Every structure is written in C-alpha cells, then in structure tokens.
Amino acid sequence: MKGIIFNVLEDLVIKQCGIQGWNEVLSENPEATGIYTASESYPDEELFGLVGSVARKLEMPVAGVVETFGIFLFHQLAERYPMFVEQPENLREFLLSIESVIHIEVRKLYDSPNLPNFTYDESSQDQLVMHYQSPRKLCILAEGLVRGAAEYYNTPITIEHPVCMHQGANHCDLIIRFGNV
Amino acid sequence: MSDTENPFEIAYARERQARLKAEQLLEDKSRELYLKNQKLEESYNRLQQQQAVAMQNEKLATLGTLSAGVAHEINNPLAFVLSNLESLPIYKQALLRLLELNQKYLKDPGVPENYRNEIADLIEKEDLDFIGEDMHGLIDDTIEGIQRVKEIVLNLRSFARTQNCDRVEADLCAGINSTLKLLTSELKTGVTLKLDLQPLPGIVCNPNQLNQVFLNLIMNAKQAVEGRENPTITIKACCDDDAVRIQIADNGCGMPPEVQKEIFVPFYTTKPIGQGTGMGLAIAYGIIKDHGGKISVKSAVDQGTVFVISLPLWGRAEGAETGVAEAVSD
Ligand code: HEM
Ligand SMILES: Nc1ncnc2c1ncn2[C@@H]1O[C@H](COP(=O)(O)OP(=O)(O)OP(=O)(O)O)[C@@H](O)[C@H]1O
Ligand SMILES: [Mg+2]
Numbered sequence: 001m002k003g004i005i006f007n008v009l010e011d012l013v014i015k016q017c018g019i020q021g022w023n024e025v026l027s028e029n030p031e032a033t034g035i036y037t038a039s040e041s042y043p044d045e046e047l048f049g050l051v052g053s054v055a056r057k058l059e060m061p062v063a064g065v066v067e068t069f070g071i072f073l074f075h076q077l078a079e080r081y082p083m084f085v086e087q088p089e090n091l092r093e094f095l096l097s098i099e100s101v102i103h104i105e106v107r108k109l110y111d112s113p114n115l116p117n118f119t120y121d122e123s124s125q126d127q128l129v130m131h132y133q134s135p136r137k138l139c140i141l142a143e144g145l146v147r148g149a150a151e152y153y154n155t156p157i158t159i160e161h162p163v164c165m166h167q168g169a170n171h172c173d174l175i176i177r178f179g180n181v
Numbered sequence: 182m183s184d185t186e187n188p189f190e191i192a193y194a195r196e197r198q199a200r201l202k203a204e205q206l207l208e209d210k211s212r213e214l215y216l217k218n219q220k221l222e223e224s225y226n227r228l229q230q231q232q233a234v235a236m237q238n239e240k241l242a243t244l245g246t247l248s249a250g251v252a253h254e255i256n257n258p259l260a261f262v263l264s265n266l267e268s269l270p271i272y273k274q275a276l277l278r279l280l281e282l283n284q285k286y287l288k289d290p291g292v293p294e295n296y297r298n299e300i301a302d303l304i305e306k307e308d309l310d311f312i313g314e315d316m317h318g319l320i321d322d323t324i325e326g327i328q329r330v331k332e333i334v335l336n337l338r339s340f341a342r343t344q345n346c347d348r349v350e351a352d353l354c355a356g357i358n359s360t361l362k363l364l365t366s367e368l369k370t371g372v373t374l375k376l377d378l379q380p381l382p383g384i385v386c387n388p389n390q391l392n393q394v395f396l397n398l399i400m401n402a403k404q405a406v407e408g409r410e411n412p413t414i415t416i417k418a419c420c421d422d423d424a425v426r427i428q429i430a431d432n433g434c435g436m437p438p439e440v441q442k443e444i445f446v447p448f449y450t451t452k453p454i455g456q457g458t459g460m461g462l463a464i465a466y467g468i469i470k471d472h473g474g475k476i477s478v479k480s481a482v483d484q485g486t487v488f489v490i491s492l493p494l495w496g497r498a499e500g501a502e503t504g505v506a507e508a509v510s511d
Contacts, residue, residue, distance in 0.1 A: 038204045
C-alpha cells in the first residue's frame with residue numbers, strides 16, 4: 001500500500017486521539033517505522049496491523065474503523081486532488097470516473113500501485129452497481145470511500161453489499177442507490 | 182483540542198504542510214516524467230517496427246535477387262540438358278533396332294557359329310535384354326523430372342523478379358495462380374483448395390510484392406487448417422467500381438480478439454520458436470499499405486479466418502506515399 005494511505009491514517013488518528021495516540025499505535029506495531037512517503041509502497045500487513053491497533057484503541061470493530069477511514073480518506077484525497085472531484089458533475093459520474101480516469105491518473109503519479117478493479121452495471125438510472133475486485137479484499141474501504149464521495153456531492157445514498165469476497169465470492173457487488181430511498 | 186497550543190504540535194502541522202507541498206512538487210514531476218516516457222516509448226516502438234520491416238524487406242530483396250540469380254544459373258545448363266534429353270529417345274530407338282537385328286541373326290544358322298556365340302555372350306554378360314526394356318522407363322522418368330525442374334525454376338523466376346520498386350500493370354489472378362504453383366507441394370497434404378477468381382482488370386502494382394502477400398496469407402491459412410477436419414482454403418477475387426478485392430479464407434483454428442489485435446505487429450507470432458518469425462503479416466501489411474490498399478481480418482476461434490485485401494483500381498505510383506493502409510480487425 002502506498003505511503004499516502006498511511007499518511008491519511010496518521011492524520012485520522014492524530015485528529016481523533018492526538019499525536020500521543022498515534023505514537024502508541026506505532027509502538028504496538030514494532031515492524032511499523034511510522035516513516036511513510038506518499039509515493040513509496042509499504043507492506044499491506046503493516047497497514048492492517050495499524051488499523052487493528054486503532055480499532056482496539058477506539059473500541060470499535062475493524063470493519064467500522066476501515067469504513068470510517070474510507071470516508072476520511074475520500075475527503076483527504078479530494079483535498080489533495082481537487083481536479084478529480086471538480087470534473088464530474090455528480091456522484092454517479094464521479095464513481096464511474098474512478099476506473100476510467102482517477103486510478104489511471106494514479107498510475108502516472110505512483111510507480112506500480114496496487115489498485116482494485118472496478119466494472120459497472122449502469123443499466124438502471126437510480127442505482128449503480130460497482131463490481132469490485134482486488135486481491136486485498138478492501139471492499140469495506142471502498143464502501144467508506146463511496147460514502148465520503150456521497151457526502152462531498154451532497155447526495156444521500158444507500159449501499160447494499162449482497163455479494164462479497166469475504167463470503168467466498170470472486171468479487172464484491174456494491175449496489176449504490178441514489179436519493180432518499 | 183486543548184493542547185493545540187503545544188508548540189511541537191504547531192511545528193508538526195507546519196512540517197506536515199511543508200511535506201505535502203514537497204510531495205505535490207514530486208507528483209507534478211512524476212506526471213511530467215510519465216508522459217514524456219510514454220511519448221518516448223511510443224516513438225521507440227514505432228522506430229523498432231519500422232526498422233524490423235525495413236530489415237525484413239531488405240532480407241527479402243536479397244533473397245529475391247539471390248533466388249533469381251540461382252534460377253538464372255540453373256536455367257542455362259537446364260536448357261542443354263533438356264535438349265540433349267530430347268534426342269535420347271531417337272538414339273534409343275536406333276540402338277534398340279541394332280539389338281533386335283542381332284537377336285534375329287542369333288537364330289540364323291547362316292551366320293557363323295563363333296560370331297553368334299560372341300554376340301550371345303556379350304548380350305548375356307551386359308544384360309542387354311534388360312537394359313533394352315528398362316531404358317524406356319528411365320528416359321521417360323528423366324524427361325518428366327527435368328520438365329518439373331524447369332517449371333520450378335520458371336516459377337521461382339517469375340516470383341522473385343527483382344525490380345523491387347517497379348510498378349507495372351499486372352493481373353492479380355495470374356499472380357495468385359503462380360503463387361499457388363509455388364505452393365503445390367505445401368498444399369498437397371489433403372487441403373481442399375477452392376478458387377473463385379473472376380477476371381480482374383490489370384492494376385498498376387509491384388506483382389512480386391503482391392505475390393509475397395498472397396504467399397504469406399496462404400501459408401498462414403495452410404498452417405491454420407493443419408490437423409483439422411475437412412481442411413479447406415477458399416480464395417476469391419472480384420472487382421467493383423473502385424477496387425479489386427481478394428479474399429483468402431480458411432476453416433482453421435481461428436484467432437481470439439486479443440490475437441487479432443496483434444497480428445500485424447512485426448515479430449508477433451503464436452507459433453513455436455523456429456516455426457514462425459511473426460513477420461508474415463507485418464510484411465503483408467506494409468506492402469498493401471504501399472499500394473494504398475487495405476487489409477482486414479475477421480476470425481472466430483475454431484471456425485476460421487477471412488483475410489480481405491482491397492486495392493484501389495487506379496493503383497497509382499504517385500499515390501504510394503499518401504496511401505493509407507488500414508489494419509482493421511473485428
Ligand atoms: C480522488 C480520488 C481517488 C484517488 C486519488 C485514489 C487513489 C488511490 C491510491 C493512491 C490508492 C493506493 C494504491 C496503492 O496502495 O498501491 C488507492 C487504492 C484504492 N482505491 Fe482509490 N482513489 C480515489 C478514489 C477512490 C474511490 C472513490 C474509491 C471507491 C470505490 C476507491 C477505491 C480504492 C480502493 C478500494 C483501494 C485499495 C486497494 C485495493 O482495494 O486493492 N478509490 N486509490
Ligand atoms: N489464417 C489464420 N488463422 C489463424 N491464425 C492466424 C492466421 N493467420 C495468422 N494467424 C495468427 O497470426 C500470427 C502472425 O502471423 P504471421 O504470418 O505474421 O506470423 P507467423 O505465421 O507466426 O510466422 P511467419 O513469419 O513464419 O509467417 C500467427 O502466429 C497466428 O497466430
Ligand atoms: Mg505466417
């Protein structure tokens with residue numbers, strides 16, 4: 001995982017628990033150096049270890065932390081890369097641009113990033129189905145990112161997650177319904 | 182939070198800002214570098230492609246000169262071997278008549294005995310009876326063999342004529358037929374060949390190069406139908422208002438879309454090392470492009486493949502540079 005993801009986690013923990021809190025999380029994970037540069041890759045396990053410690057600290061389930069982190073991550077990314085959120089007119093367009101624009105641009109900035117694969121079912125006007133596929137199975141993070149995006153575009157959504165890699169499927173289906181349902 | 186007054190945290194926030202700026206700078210440079218690198222890679226690939234085609238063309242030109250030269254050298258001795266051979270049946274006839282005459286005298290008591298014995302011994306010792314019979318077959322086979330050599334040399338010469346950039350008016354059907362003759366032995370192995378060649382108007386082209394295209398496509402078709410049921414290659418030629426269309430179809434293994442995308446790329450091959458260089462279609466593409474024509478392919482896995490070449494009727498020499506070939510695959 002790229003350092004930028006670690007940086008954002010650091011920001012989140014510092015915001016919630018202060019610098020001291022982050023130092024504690026780091027000392028619980030001796031393999032984690034705490035020195036992260038945005039464009040460098042670090043082991044996924046290191047991030048998962050840190051997230052585990054954060055969950056224990058906040059007394060939250062890991063999935064909850066990952067989702068909260070996803071929401072926060074979206075806002076940070078949007079701040080860092082305003083062009084990606086300014087281009088699309090609405091949430092639906094933005095979500096479609098993840099695969100066709102954003103993650104492609106990411107490849108220009110970062111040397112061989114580990115990105116997920118998204119395909120879309122656009123057949124319905126009031127919902128969008130995102131098929132998520134990644135060996136890292138970070139579908140909950142994706143949910144969080146989508147929720148963050150929904151906040152940004154002021155669009156109420158509901159997310160259903162009927163097919164999931166954690167249940168043995170080879171991909172996840174995220175059904176995103178737009179508007180107050 | 183209450184401890185935001187902590188000077189270290191203020192410094193931390195400042196440092197964080199500074200780091201973000203630095204990273205921003207790095208990213209701008211990375212993006213620039215990426216784009217430049219992409220352009221470089223593109224031109225490098227283009228260059229490599231051009232170089233490969235040029236190299237292969239050069240090789241083919243050399244091969245053409247070489248085979249034309251060899252054909253010419255063989256042709257001279259061939260001419261007198263053939264003319265000598267044509268006299269042999271007459272000579273044979275004369276000698277056989279001598280043998281027959283001797284046979285007759287052998288039975289004639291009027292001929293002195295010692296003379297008859299001597300002749301009988303010689304006939305037996307040299308097995309002249311057998312030679313007399315065997316000679317017919319030997320001479321006929323030899324003449325037939327030499328005729329075949331003559332034909333091969335002729336095909337080689339018409340195929341490898343070396344005026345490489347000379348455009349002449351030519352009949353493409355004749356070219357297809359001479360290419361097929363060259364391939365007779367390749368196609369002997371049970372491949373059904375269906376021809377539907379309608380008369381075509383002559384077009385200004387380089388017939389040697391177009392023969393090369395037909396050869397490459399027919400060879401590919403032949404390789405694609407190998408080991409398949411009811412192997413068939415269909416070649417059609419027709420003409421409409423503005424173009425001549427040649428279609429070479431096979432019911433062979435076919436290609437999936439991802440292969441179709443690559444086939445015109447030099448050195449792209451799915452064949453084992455030593456069996457294909459992957460230049461066949463790259464060259465065909467280059468030649469058709471030179472002629473201002475198009476080459477397209479339709480293929481379905483396990484069903485077969487159709488290549489269609491269309492060449493503008495007014496194949497003009499001056500149009501060669503501006504002509505665009507489109508490699509269409511769908
Ligand atoms: C401004 C928008 C975005 C940017 C700049 C961005 C960039 C990135 C980057 C840099 C990574 C890390 C790659 C690595 O560690 O090698 C990443 C991973 C990821 N991104 Fe995005 N992303 C954006 C929006 C989104 C959104 C809205 C989603 C929601 C579906 C998403 C889904 C993911 C997921 C799930 C991963 C984790 C890797 C994995 O699952 O394999 N991204 N993205
Ligand atoms: N008629 C066909 N049917 C199926 N596949 C074909 C056909 N023609 C070409 N191909 C595919 O396209 C590839 C490229 O063909 P090309 O003629 O350029 O090279 P090649 O036949 O592999 O080698 P060579 O240089 O000996 O011709 C082949 O390896 C084969 O996979
Ligand atoms: Mg070939």
